[in-house]
Amino acid sequence: MAKIQIRGKELIKMGYPEGPAIGxxxxxxxxxxxxxxQAQVDELLQAIIANPSDYAEDAVLGRIVEALVEPENKDPQIIDLAPQAKPYPIFGAEKIEAGALQQMETAMRLPVTHAGALMPDAHQGYGLPIGGVLATENAVIPYGVGMDIGCRMCMTIYPLDPQELEAKRSMFKKLLLENTRFGFGVFDKPMDDPILERAEFREVPKLRSLKTKAWQQIGSSGSGNHFVEFGIVEIMDEPNEFNLPLGKYLGLMSHSGSRGLGATLAQYYTKLAMETCNLPKQAQHLAWLSLDAEAGQEYWTAMNLAGDYASACHHQIHHRMAKSLGEKSLAIIENHHNFAWKEILADGKEYIVHRKGATPAGKGVLGVIPGSMTAPAFIVRGKGFADSINSASHGAGRQMSRRQALGAVTKSDLDKHLRTHGVELMGGGLDEAPFAYKNIHHVMAAQVELVETIGTFHPKIVRMDGE
Known part of the structure; x- marks a missing residue:
């Protein structure tokens, strides 16, 4: 096999910044x-720069991801952390790894921290752990939001008998193949969208260079754990916000975020925060931008645009599918994570609430909490629990890193598990096998104070990145 060749100039063309990551x-x-x-390596390098968070946990590739947001210069004056972490509630503590707890402890020692909470799907990431909620005073932490800004769930419920999924399986598979794109796959003719005419693309310098990429990728989904799938929705609560009778319906559910737009913004503003907010080594990825500063305002504007862009991508997926099905929806449910909100908390003051891998669960707020490709998702209604900062989990959460899953799961194991649950998978990899995730039923049991279940979604035909 020919020797792999990697050149710095080619990496820069892919979007890698000059610095340690290239080396x-x-x-x-x-x-x-x-x-x-060589082709596989080139594809991998492009995937890393497009979706760095998908590789953050990998023992080798994680070093590259970390270097992408390392600062070039440091202010010699280090900002002190509080000697002790502020107390915070942990939901489902028995299933949360030590690394995530340590990261949350560090976040609770920041001088800008007001309150925090850890959700039952929590696991280690960079900066704030996935499943971490952090309320800060007039400061936004780009890595407290995360790499995939505004990543979200979107579910459409159709007036169709779910038995059609089995009777017309080949048709539904064809619809998924025709109406979705993943990773580096994009549509030959992307749909127009009002999001692309937003003034922010002209007003924020960093956004100007990203508009073409945003147009190319709109309506597509990321790699890693992102998916679009058909399944069976069961409404279990009546009356409900959808005015639907109890029973089963055909549904479409998607999970994805702001694609290359969000990843590039996260890298750029995290690096900027780390250059201007010099924290001790263990807290470097929690560097913040003040909302009184121009950079903080710029990031806030860009973050909100990225969240709206992620929503537009989902809406295009569901629009394409509804048109192909020739059906109008009975209901659409959408909720997002990897974002920061301005919220009034119990003391009557406004704070910046970061939910990295956590979802809003204010009183009456609807959302979808997915399990895995063979486990149900839960349609939930928030209870507005103050101790959790009006938050809940964003999914089941990983119990194996991607590298661990690749070493522990075989294709025959996965195929057998899929057959047992009557699920057909198109694309996907062993790193996304259901065994890599926590038991969603245990996760839901740990947050009964936070949300109530009004319905479920059982995946049946799943489309992910890959062949």
Missing amino acids: LCINLIPKHYKRHT
Whole structure:
């Protein structure tokens, strides 16, 4: 097999910033991926820069991801952390790994921190743990929001008998293939969308260079754990916000975020925050931008645009599918995570509430909490529990890193599990096998104070990145 060649100029063309990340790519990839072809390595490098968060947990590639947001220069004056962490509630503590707890402890020592909470799907990430909720005073933490800004769930319920999923399986598979794109796959003719005419693309310098990429990728989904799937919706609560009778319906559910737009913004503003907010090493990825500063206001504007862009991508997916089905929806449910909100908390003051891998669960707020490709998702109504900062989990949460899953799960294991649950998978990888995730029923049991279940969604035909 030919020797892998990686050149700095080619990496810069892909979007890698000049700095340590390029050196790590050149040194690490040929060593650890020597059995891959040049084309496979090029595809991997493009995937890393497009969706860095998908590779943050990998023992090798995670070093590259970390370097993407390392600061070039540091102010010698280090900002002190509080000697002790502020207390915070933990939901489902028995299933949360030590790394996530340590990250949350560090976040609760920041001088800008007001309150926090850890959701039952929590696991280790960068900066704020996935499943972490953090309320700060007039400060926004780009890595407290996360790499995939505004990532969200969107579900459409159709007036169709769910038995059609089995009777017309080939048709539904064809619809998924025709109406979705993942990873580097984009539509030959992207749909127009009002989001692309937003003034922010002209007013925020960093956004100007991203408009073309946003147009190219609109209506598509990311790689990793992102999906679009058909399944069976069961409404279990009556009366409900949808005015639907109890029973089963055919549904479409999607999970994805702001694509390359959000990832590029996260890298840029995290790096900027780390250059201007010099924290101790263990807290560097929690660097913040003050909302009194121009950079903080810029990030806030860009973050909100990225969230709206993520929503537009989902709406295009569901529009394409409804048109192909020739059906109008009975209801659409949408909720997002990896975002920051301005919210009034119990003391009557406004704070910046970061939900990284956590979803809003204010009183009466609807949302969808997915399990895995063979486990149900739950349609929920928030209870507005103050101790959780009006939040709940965003899913089941990983119990294995991607690398661990690749070493522990075989294709035959996955195929057998899918057959047992009557699920057909198109694309996907062993790193996304259901075994890599926590038991969603345990997660839901740990947050009965936070949300009530009004329905479920059982996946049947799942489309993810890959062949």
